[in-house]
Amino acid sequence: MATSPDYDAxxxxxxxxxxxxxAVAGQRGRKILLVDHAEQAGKKILISGGGRCNFTNVHIAADRYLSANPHFAKSALGRYTAQDFIALVDSYGIAWHEKTLGQLFCDGSAKQIVEMLLDECDKGRVDLSLGRAVTAVEHADGRYRVSLDGRAVTAPALVIATGGPSIPKMGATGFAYDLARQFGLKVVEPRPALVPLTLGGDEILFRELSGVAADVVATAGKTKFREAALFTHRGLSGPAILQASSYWRNGQPIGIDFLPDRDSGWLPAAKRTTPRTTLRKLLANTLPDRLAETLSDRLGMANEISTLTDRKLQDAERALSHWQFTPNGSEGYAKAEVTAGGISTAELSSQTMQAKRVPMLYAVGEAVDVTGWLGGYNFQWAWSSGWAAGQVL
Known part of the structure; x- marks a missing residue:
C-alpha cells in the first residue's frame, strides 16, 4: 500500500x-488533510435553509442545546461566537438578513458560505481529498493511519467530523459512532431530531388536514416552543413540532395550545356577547377553517354556544389550550435535520474537543452529543467546536 507524505492532522x-x-488549523501553520467520501464539500450546507443557509442565530446560548451534559457547549460557544462568524461572513462581502427568532440567512445562496470556507482552507494550504472512502483507521506508535481507497496517510492527530446519520440521501452515515467505539469512546444513543412526527390510531383523522398550519405553542416534557405547526399526510410538522421533536420520546404526548393569545374565560365571555355563534365560528376567527371545524367536531360542540353551560365551555377552553397528541413515531433520519445523541461529551474536553483517554483524537460538530434548536444553532455549534479543535491541533 502506497503511503503519502505525513500530516499534522x-x-x-x-x-x-x-x-x-x-481552515483554523491550516492558518495556524499546521499541515492538514481534509477528507470526505462525497465528491463535494459542504453538501448539507448547500441544501440548508432552502438553499440560503441559516448560518447562525443572534440568540445563541448553551441552554438552547440538548446534551447529556448541558454545560459542555458553553466553552466553545463562548469563545467562538455568532458575532465572530458574522464578522467572517461580512469580511467576504456576503449579504445576509435576519428572519424570525434571530435566524440569519444569506441573501443569495448557501454556495457563498461553502466557497468562503473553502477559501479559508486555501489560505491555510489545506489538502482536500474528496470522493475518497475511508476503508480503515488505525492508531499505533503515536500516529493515526487512515486508508483511503488503498492509499494510506498518517498523522499524530485525527478529527472525527463526519456528522450523524440524518439525511442519508446526502451520504450521511453513523461512521463517526463506529470510529468512536473503535477507540473505546462511549456513544449516547443517537436518534432523529428536528424531525416531523407521525400520527396513527384515533388521531389519524388529523392527517386529513394535510397542508393546514397554525401558530401554536407546542410542548414536549417541560419545553415549550411557539411557532407554526403544520399538519401533514403523515402527522405533524412545522417549526414548533420540529423543535419539540428533539425533546420528545416514544410514547410521550406532544401538547398543543391552539389559542396561546386567548385569556382564560374567553368562551363564557363570548357566550354573553355573541350567544348565537358557534365554537367553530369563534375558532375560525383565529384558526384555519378546516382546523376550526375538526376541533369543534372532536369536542362535540356543533350547537350555538348559548345552549352550552359555562362548565362545558371551560372544559372546551382547557382542551384547546392543552390538546394532546401521542405520536406513534417520527419520519426518521430520512427527514431529520440533525441527529441527537452521539459521541459522549463525558469523553471529551469542552475546551479542545479532544478525547480524554485517547491521545490526539478529536470530535466536533454533529458527531458529538450536542444538538441545537432549529434556526442556525447547529451550524454555530459546528463553527464553534471546529474552531476550538482547530486552535489546538
Missing part, C-alpha cells in the same frame, strides 16, 4: 465543522 468529514476546523 487528518480531518474526516468536509462538512461545516470539518471545514472550519481545517
Amino acid at each position: 487528518i480531518i474526516l468529514g468536509a462538512g461545516a465543522a470539518g471545514l472550519m476546523c481545517a
Whole structure:
C-alpha cells in the first residue's frame, strides 16, 4: 500500500465543522488533510435553509442545546461566537438578513458560505481529498493511519467530523459512532431530531388536514416552543413540532395550545356577547377553517354556544389550550435535520474537543452529543467546536 507524505492532522468529514476546523488549523501553520467520501464539500450546507443557509442565530446560548451534559457547549460557544462568524461572513462581502427568532440567512445562496470556507482552507494550504472512502483507521506508535481507497496517510492527530446519520440521501452515515467505539469512546444513543412526527390510531383523522398550519405553542416534557405547526399526510410538522421533536420520546404526548393569545374565560365571555355563534365560528376567527371545524367536531360542540353551560365551555377552553397528541413515531433520519445523541461529551474536553483517554483524537460538530434548536444553532455549534479543535491541533 502506497503511503503519502505525513500530516499534522487528518480531518474526516468536509462538512461545516470539518471545514472550519481545517481552515483554523491550516492558518495556524499546521499541515492538514481534509477528507470526505462525497465528491463535494459542504453538501448539507448547500441544501440548508432552502438553499440560503441559516448560518447562525443572534440568540445563541448553551441552554438552547440538548446534551447529556448541558454545560459542555458553553466553552466553545463562548469563545467562538455568532458575532465572530458574522464578522467572517461580512469580511467576504456576503449579504445576509435576519428572519424570525434571530435566524440569519444569506441573501443569495448557501454556495457563498461553502466557497468562503473553502477559501479559508486555501489560505491555510489545506489538502482536500474528496470522493475518497475511508476503508480503515488505525492508531499505533503515536500516529493515526487512515486508508483511503488503498492509499494510506498518517498523522499524530485525527478529527472525527463526519456528522450523524440524518439525511442519508446526502451520504450521511453513523461512521463517526463506529470510529468512536473503535477507540473505546462511549456513544449516547443517537436518534432523529428536528424531525416531523407521525400520527396513527384515533388521531389519524388529523392527517386529513394535510397542508393546514397554525401558530401554536407546542410542548414536549417541560419545553415549550411557539411557532407554526403544520399538519401533514403523515402527522405533524412545522417549526414548533420540529423543535419539540428533539425533546420528545416514544410514547410521550406532544401538547398543543391552539389559542396561546386567548385569556382564560374567553368562551363564557363570548357566550354573553355573541350567544348565537358557534365554537367553530369563534375558532375560525383565529384558526384555519378546516382546523376550526375538526376541533369543534372532536369536542362535540356543533350547537350555538348559548345552549352550552359555562362548565362545558371551560372544559372546551382547557382542551384547546392543552390538546394532546401521542405520536406513534417520527419520519426518521430520512427527514431529520440533525441527529441527537452521539459521541459522549463525558469523553471529551469542552475546551479542545479532544478525547480524554485517547491521545490526539478529536470530535466536533454533529458527531458529538450536542444538538441545537432549529434556526442556525447547529451550524454555530459546528463553527464553534471546529474552531476550538482547530486552535489546538
